[in-house]
Amino acid sequence: MMEGGSVGIIAIIATILAVIVTAFNHFLGPAHDPKEPPVIPQKVPYVGHLIGLLQFGLRYFEILSAKHPLPIFTLQTLGKKVYVVTSPDLIQAVQKHARVLTFNPFVSFMSPRIFGVGKEVMAIINDNIDGERGNWGYLSESATGMHKALAPSESLDRMTRTMLDKLMDFVAPLAASKDGTELDLYKWVRTTFTVASTEAAIQCQRVAHQLTRSLSPRDFESEITMILLGVTPSITARKGCQARKKFIHALGKYFDDDGPDTGSNLIKARWKSHHDYGAVQHAAVFELGDLIGILINATPTFFWMLVHIFSRPDLLAGIRTEISGVVEAAETTAPAGGTERTHNIIVVSKLLDHCPLLLSFYQETLRVLTHNTSSRWVTKDTLLADRYLLKAGNVIQMPGYPVHMMPSVYGADSRIFKPDRFMKPPPPPDDGRKKDRASKQHPASFRSFGGGATLCPGRHFATAELCAATAMFVMQFDMQPVEGPWRIPEWAHGKVSSTVPPPARDVRVRVLRREGEEDVEWKFGFEGSI
Numbered sequence: 130m131m132e133g134g135s136v137g138i139i140a141i142i143a144t145i146l147a148v149i150v151t152a153f154n155h156f157l158g159p160a161h162d163p164k165e166p167p168v169i170p171q172k173v174p175y176v177g178h179l180i181g182l183l184q185f186g187l188r189y190f191e192i193l194s195a196k197h198p199l200p201i202f203t204l205q206t207l208g209k210k211v212y213v214v215t216s217p218d219l220i221q222a223v224q225k226h227a228r229v230l231t232f233n234p235f236v237s238f239m240s241p242r243i244f245g246v247g248k249e250v251m252a253i254i255n256d257n258i259d260g261e262r263g264n265w266g267y268l269s270e271s272a273t274g275m276h277k278a279l280a281p282s283e284s285l286d287r288m289t290r291t292m293l294d295k296l297m298d299f300v301a302p303l304a305a306s307k308d309g310t311e312l313d314l315y316k317w318v319r320t321t322f323t324v325a326s327t328e329a330a331i332q333c334q335r336v337a338h339q340l341t342r343s344l345s346p347r348d349f350e351s352e353i354t355m356i357l358l359g360v361t362p363s364i365t366a367r368k369g370c371q372a373r374k375k376f377i378h379a380l381g382k383y384f385d386d387d388g389p390d391t392g393s394n395l396i397k398a399r400w401k402s403h404h405d406y407g408a409v410q411h412a413a414v415f416e417l418g419d420l421i422g423i424l425i426n427a428t429p430t431f432f433w434m435l436v437h438i439f440s441r442p443d444l445l446a447g448i449r450t451e452i453s454g455v456v457e458a459a460e461t462t463a464p465a466g467g468t469e470r471t472h473n474i475i476v477v478s479k480l481l482d483h484c485p486l487l488l489s490f491y492q493e494t495l496r497v498l499t500h501n502t503s504s505r506w507v508t509k510d511t512l513l514a515d516r517y518l519l520k521a522g523n524v525i526q527m528p529g530y531p532v533h534m535m536p537s538v539y540g541a542d543s544r545i546f547k548p549d550r551f552m553k554p555p556p557p558p559d560d561g562r563k564k565d566r567a568s569k570q571h572p573a574s575f576r577s578f579g580g581g582a583t584l585c586p587g588r589h590f591a592t593a594e595l596c597a598a599t600a601m602f603v604m605q606f607d608m609q610p611v612e613g614p615w616r617i618p619e620w621a622h623g624k625v626s627s628t629v630p631p632p633a634r635d636v637r638v639r640v641l642r643r644e645g646e647e648d649v650e651w652k653f654g655f656e657g658s659i
Contacts (some may be wrong), residue, residue: 137454149216164518166201166212167194178204178211186354187500187528192533195318201517212507214530217538222514223505224581227313230525234506236268242359253408254263259508267406275419276400276586284394286655289477289593291393292329293653294600297320304605309641311611315432315632322428326594330420332393336383336620380420381413395419406624420456427591429631434494434599436636437546439608439654440615444548446491448580452600453487454478457654474654475604477597484600485648487609489551491596495531497546498620503527503579529576529628538574577628597653605651607644611637 161168171177172357181189190213193202200216223230237255240246257266278284299321303310327336352369356362389400399419403412438445452481457474481488505525513519536543539550578585585591610616620630 137147140641150454160204161205162518162634164180164512165210165520166203166517168203168205169197172206173276175205175207178206186622187530189528190502190526190528192252192530194492202512212517212519212523212525214525214527215535217532217571217573219514219517220503220527220532220576220580221571223527223572226511226513228260229509229511230505230507230519231259231505232505233268234508235504239357242357242362244417246411246414248406249623250411250414253406253577256406267402267408269403271399271415274585275395276401278394278398279590281589285331285589285593287332288329288393288590289396289597290653290655291332291595292325292590293477293601294595295334296601297653299325300391300601300605303640304642306640306642309639311637313430313635314435315635318432318435319428322431323424324349326427327420329590330393330395330423330596331383331536333383333387333391336379336387339379340384340659376420377413381439384409384412396583407570410490423587423590425628427595429629430494430498430591431443431595432632433498433629434491434560434595434607435602436615436617437494437548438599438603440489440617445603448484448487448490448600449603452480452604455483456604469648472647472652473604473649474652475597476654476656477593478656480600481593481595484551485552487596487600488592490548491592491599492551492575492577493546493548495629496539496550496575498629499529499533500630501507501529501576501579502657503529503576503583520570527576531637532574532576535574536569539648601651601653604643605646605649606640606642608638608640612638 136159143282160171169178171181173180178189181192185192191202194215201212201214201219204211204213237251237258238383240254244250253267258261258268260269261268279288299317324337330338340397352362353365355366356369356373358365384400385600389396392400396416399416400409400412403409415564438448452475455476457476458471505527507519507521507525509524511519519525532538534543573580580589597649618632618634618636621633622630
């Protein structure tokens with residue numbers, strides 16, 4: 130999710146490493162061409178920006194953007210320049226130069242650190258990685274297969290259905306409790322989504338549980354910085370390295386014993402790329418990034434959606450009313466000697482098509498919370514938008530949060546959480562006059578899923594699972610903090626592998642069946658593709 134899978138994890142820290150590596154070759158930064166974007170000064174010569182990146186991570190781009198509201202600017206470091214782009218128009222221009230402003234060098238540069246792979250695997254990844262010998266190569270064909278498997282289709286329906294069915298296994302004990310259940314909300318969400326999303330991809334309950342036991346996303350996420358920096362990670366990131374090793378072993382056993390035939394179309398598409406390029410023996414290694422990408426961002430997003438909905442009574446009431454309009458009531462059953470029960474069905478496709486407030490709220494949650502960046506490597510001197518010179522060998526970063534907070538893009542209230550922000554107004558009457566195009570959203574202004582060549586292939590799956598899971602929860606339950614009124618927790622910054630930050634603290638809540646709904650059973654239904 131959100132420039133997801135191995136793409137999102139690789140991009141986040143690549144700039145730091147690129148700077149460190151080139152520093153040994155060029156201590157003093159190269160001369161600045163006046164045609165390049167303006168340079169932002171640093172307090173400590175040559176290393177000030179590097180220190181800022183290490184200290185604040187992606188937030189450093191946001192801090193600088195707030196201090197220097199420029200459409201594009203340059204960070205001069207040790208032998209490397211970082212061009213930071215915050216203008217939607219310029220972001221769109223970067224995406225149009227996909228051949229020369231490309232993400233692929235980051236894959237080659239970072240994969241050994243993330244996956245712990247050697248020269249044999251890197252040879253497979255690097256073969257025609259730039260596409261100069263035609264439209265083929267492991268990276269290219271693997272990405273194409275992922276996008277196809279995760280596009281709206283029966284394939285996506287199958288994954289979503291599996292995820293939501295598994296979700297109901299975790300919801301059932303809450304629904305069965307007459308007196309309500311106390312739980313740590315983020316801990317419950319993390320466990321639920323880790324198991325359900327993994328099973329959706331693997332399509333095998335046994336293996337999904339093995340994988341989630343072997344790999345703690347919390348361990349991997351908390352130590353991803355040291356793993357990526359590669360400074361003796363077996364010591365500095367011991368838990369993360371051990372979790373990676375256990376995960377790869379468990380997934381490798383799945384491929385050996387079960388094979389991909391039992392998996393989702395996503396696993397089958399990836400396996401085809403492994404097979405076609407002689408990488409079958411390395412299949413488990415390649416899957417690490419994609420499965421982590423599925424898990425890391427969905428978990429905090431679901432947490433924040435629940436917290437924001439239940440802490441806002443008006444929003445909760447509005448979303449419940451909207452969802453009620455797409456709920457189908459199945460037959461009422463009364464087993465012998467039992468209580469009469471009504472079966473309500475939430476049809477997922479109708480939910481996405483006919484619940485604009487829910488969908489807008491989901492998008493607004495991502496807009497306000499997403500702290501991602503889209504990264505590109507300049508492989509050839511390029512004049513961007515006929516104005517800004519980008520020199521080969523340098524790095525482009527396009528952080529999403531500054532764009533999401535721009536009043537020029539989202540209005541004077543851009544820094545306010547506004548659940549109905551993305552609800553489309555009714556079309557104006559056709560009076561024959563030319564319509565004002567300025568009110569339309571810029572195509573590069575919503576950055577939660579990245580854009581261009583690295584647009585997240587899992588965005589449809591994320592939208593379906595998160596909106597459906599939220600709908601099921603709010604229709605069945607009431608939820609309140611165990612102590613005091615709702616207090617929205619702060620974000621936990623510094624988690625570089627997740628683009629949506631987890632909470633700085635958990636929230637202890639009491640979950641109780643809604644009054645009058647005790648004898649209602651809820652299910653998910655599917656009519657047509659999502």
